Amino acid sequence: MSPVIAVGVDGTPESLAAARWAAAEAVRRGRGLRLVHAWLWQAVPLPMARDRDEEARRADALLHAAADEVAAHHPGLGIVTEVVQDAPVPALLREAQRAELLAVGTRGRGPLLGFLLGSYGQQVVGEAACPVVSVRAADGDRPEGGEERPDGGAGEVVVGQYGYPEDSHDVLGFAFEAAAVRGAAVRAVRAWDLPSIYAYSPGTMWISEQDGGLVQYEQAALRRALEPWRAKYPEVPVVEHVELGSAGQVLLSAAEGSASLLVVGRRTRKGPLGSRIGSAAHAVLHHARCPVAVVPES
Known part of the structure; x- marks a missing residue:
């Protein structure tokens, strides 16, 4: 078929x-x-x-x-x-x-x-x-x-990257293919939050800042996840976006305006009231202005 x-x-x-x-x-x-x-x-x-x-x-x-x-x-x-x-x-x-x-x-x-x-x-x-x-x-x-911006170009494909490279393999692959067929750029978004240790040890934050801060680790994780897709789709421009905050809010903010598609992964959990798709997917499905693609993990 x-x-x-x-x-x-x-x-x-x-x-x-x-x-x-x-x-x-x-x-x-x-x-x-x-x-x-x-x-x-x-x-x-x-x-x-x-x-x-x-x-x-x-x-x-x-x-x-x-x-x-x-x-x-x-x-x-x-x-x-x-x-x-x-x-x-x-x-x-x-x-x-x-x-x-x-x-x-x-x-x-x-x-x-x-x-x-x-x-x-x-x-x-x-x-x-x-x-x-x-x-x-x-x-x-x-x-x-x-799909089009006011200037006639294709809006960005915004995608949420999370965890290790293998965790977001499918969602990144979908986003890069969608961008390639549109002639659009990918905006890869990695939202992060402070580990709980910093809530109890403010001094630890000072130590980490002397070493360049935590942002660099999040940026490095995003770059590693993007490497194979940049190699497979060299014609697709990529914007790296690392931001402190909840995944749902960061993705909605990144997609606000001219995004043509917002792509999120799905880690389904079963509950007493049925399937739960995760807070980030739930937030963007309810509030995003552009079409939203929810990609299941393989």
Whole structure:
């Protein structure tokens, strides 16, 4: 099966924005586009009874309307549509197993809504086998999915780097590839915080400052993580960004303005209320102005 960019469509402005973004991304990557609408028939008692055939026709119509819209802007793009007889979450998780990338719609600067409601959005982001990109309605309304700066260039791809090089291998690889197909720069962000020892021993801070401070160690860690990707993508400009603060806030600040894409890694934890994707991913999904890609660790 050829690689595809998949997107969930339900007829809302948010899902149509995701479809427009996904179409532009498919063109950039030379991939096909797969539009999916999840529809599960459930009989209801009178007087709310619905006609099954009519509901099926509506599902098919909204899916093809989305396909027609993106085809008008990308006439050479290969588009496949399918109405899937299932609930949205399991349908999208199955799509993620065979797609290179999955796009979903986000409403405004709040929780994931639109095609997926409430905790469903987090469940898909937290369990999908492939990277998931959350797209706001405003992003899809701009040309090419909201990727350009006012001067016509491509906005930076901002990516969060953390831990050792192997910890952020997948997220950096995704960010560099995204930047390469856009002709954009990568802004690699490493947020750091003071070890707890400094809270109890102010004198230790003075000693470390005499040796150049802690920032140099964070900068060196970021450079080591970037080395293989700089070698693989020599044409991609790289900006190194090391800042003291919480990862979520530092990433949001770095992406504010002209970023075309914000990329974060996913270290999923299971909890009593479902999958937890981590505080940094949670923060940027809720508050970033640009599309956000959440990349699972391999």
